[in-house]
Amino acid sequence: MKAGAFAEYTVVPAKQAVPLPSVKPEFLTLLVSGATAYISLKELGELSEGKKVLVTAAAGGTGQFAVQLAKKAKCHVIGTCSSDEKGGFLKSIGCDRTINYKTENVESVLRKDYPEGVDVVYESVGGKMFDLALNSLATKGCLIIIGFITGYQNRTGLQPIKAEFLPAKLLKKSASIRGFFLTHYLSEYKIALKHLLEMYERGDLVCEVDFGDMSPEGKFTGLESVFRAVDYMYMGKNIGKIVVELPHSVNSKL
Numbered sequence: 710m711k712a713g714a715f716a717e718y719t720v721v722p723a724k725q726a727v728p729l730p731s732v733k734p735e736f737l738t739l740l741v742s743g744a745t746a747y748i749s750l751k752e753l754g755e756l757s758e759g760k761k762v763l764v765t766a767a768a769g770g771t772g773q774f775a776v777q778l779a780k781k782a783k784c785h786v787i788g789t790c791s792s793d794e795k796g797g798f799l800k801s802i803g804c805d806r807t808i809n810y811k812t813e814n815v816e817s818v819l820r821k822d823y824p825e826g827v828d829v830v831y832e833s834v835g836g837k838m839f840d841l842a843l844n845s846l847a848t849k850g851c852l853i854i855i856g857f858i859t860g861y862q863n864r865t866g867l868q869p870i871k872a873e874f875l876p877a878k879l880l881k882k883s884a885s886i887r888g889f890f891l892t893h894y895l896s897e898y899k900i901a902l903k904h905l906l907e908m909y910e911r912g913d914l915v916c917e918v919d920f921g922d923m924s925p926e927g928k929f930t931g932l933e934s935v936f937r938a939v940d941y942m943y944m945g946k947n948i949g950k951i952v953v954e955l956p957h958s959v960n961s962k963l
Contacts (some may be wrong), residue, residue, distance in 0.1 A: 715935050716957055723796025723939040726889060727902060735916035738770060738950040739905045743916070745855055747901040749832065749889040753853050756782035760828040763787045763819075763845065765838050767793035767804060771855065772951035773917050774905075775831040776804050781913075787827065789838070793943045801837060802915050826850055826882075834845045835859045836868030843875075846884045854888045860921050875882035876912075905930055 729736050741867055742790025762779040766772045767788025781785045781801040783790070790796050793823050796807035808818050819827070826847030832839060840866065844854055862869040882930040891898070908914035921929035921941060929938045929951070 716933065717932065718880065730906065730910065734918050734920075734952045734954075735909065735925045736906070738774075738911065738916040738918060738954055739902060741916075742771035742950055743774045743859070743896055743905045744901050745889065746778055746831070747770050747905055748891070748894045748897045749830075749853050749855055750775060750778055750863065751901075752894065752897065753851065753887045753889060754779075754829045755851070756784055756829065758783035758823050760784045761787065761823060761826075761847070762825040762829045762831065763842060764804075764831045765789045765834045765842060766858065766945075767807070767843075768798050768923075768948050772831070773798075773802060773949055775915060777802050777830075780804075784829075787819075787823070788923070789834075801805055802917075816841050816844070829853065831855065832904075834857060836870065842869050843878060844887070846882055846883070848882045850882060852884070852886045854886065858943070869921070895898065919947040919949045919951050920954060930956060933956065 714950065727740065754762070756762070756779060761958045762775075762784045764772050764775045764779070764786060767776050772788065773854050774785050776788055776799060785805050786803065787806045787808065787810045789800045789810050790799060791809065791811050793809060796809055799807045806822065808815050815838070825843065827845050828847050828850050830842040830846065830850070830852040832842050832852055833856035836859040838859070839857070846852060857867065907912065909916055921927065921934070923936060924941050924946065926937060930953070932953070932955065934953050938953050941947060942951050
């Protein structure tokens with residue numbers, strides 16, 4: 710939860726350490742991405758049976774958990790993605806309707822298939838996707854912002870959005886926009902992680918890991934691969950959470 714994660718070894722206070730049943734890369738997907746989806750949807754999403762939930766970047770590190778958790782709440786889940794391969798993965802974890810924004814018009818699909826709007830949006834893209842999601846909210850709908858990846862490489866850090874009519878749009882639908890940052894909900898973290906680990910160990914939760922096997926230069930191995938892994942993510946190539954493997958060194962000082 711602190712800076713300095715791109716290191717082979719780090720020292721943290723014991724109270725900040727998270728005990729895990731075993732050493733598996735799948736557990737890495739839960740620490741931030743899984744917990745973000747779990748807590749934000751529980752605290753802000755107010756999920757219930759029959760609600761329509763839109764997850765943007767649904768095949769990504771945290772989107773995969775939003776899809777599964779919404780399905781477990783008996784919601785109808787729509788997921789946006791950038792390839793048919795990702796769409797196939799989303800269907801395999803329960804997504805009811807996938808939208809490949811490279812081949813389909815997201816706005817047209819939502820307007821045609823969901824004329825009354827969606828009840829909850831789990832949004833991590835920003836820019837134009839944020840505008841589309843906002844316009845697709847149903848009456849009393851809630852848009853949860855957990856990130857804006859389109860702006861992470863932008864010089865200003867943000868892609869412009871059409872916010873001039875935002876107050877009127879929210880008022881017209883009694884809708885809301887909520888921001889979520891995991892460090893503000895640390896009181897809920899331990900119980901969330903406990904439940905996620907239990908679901909995974911029971912086989913009730915898929916924790917998809919992408920080691921970069923399909924990247925041009927192959928698997929992400931060693932700290933020198935972190936830069937490639939980040940670029941791979943920004944290009945939208947990953948399915949699930951990207952993990953860089955740090956091989957055990959025979960020259961380890963520990």
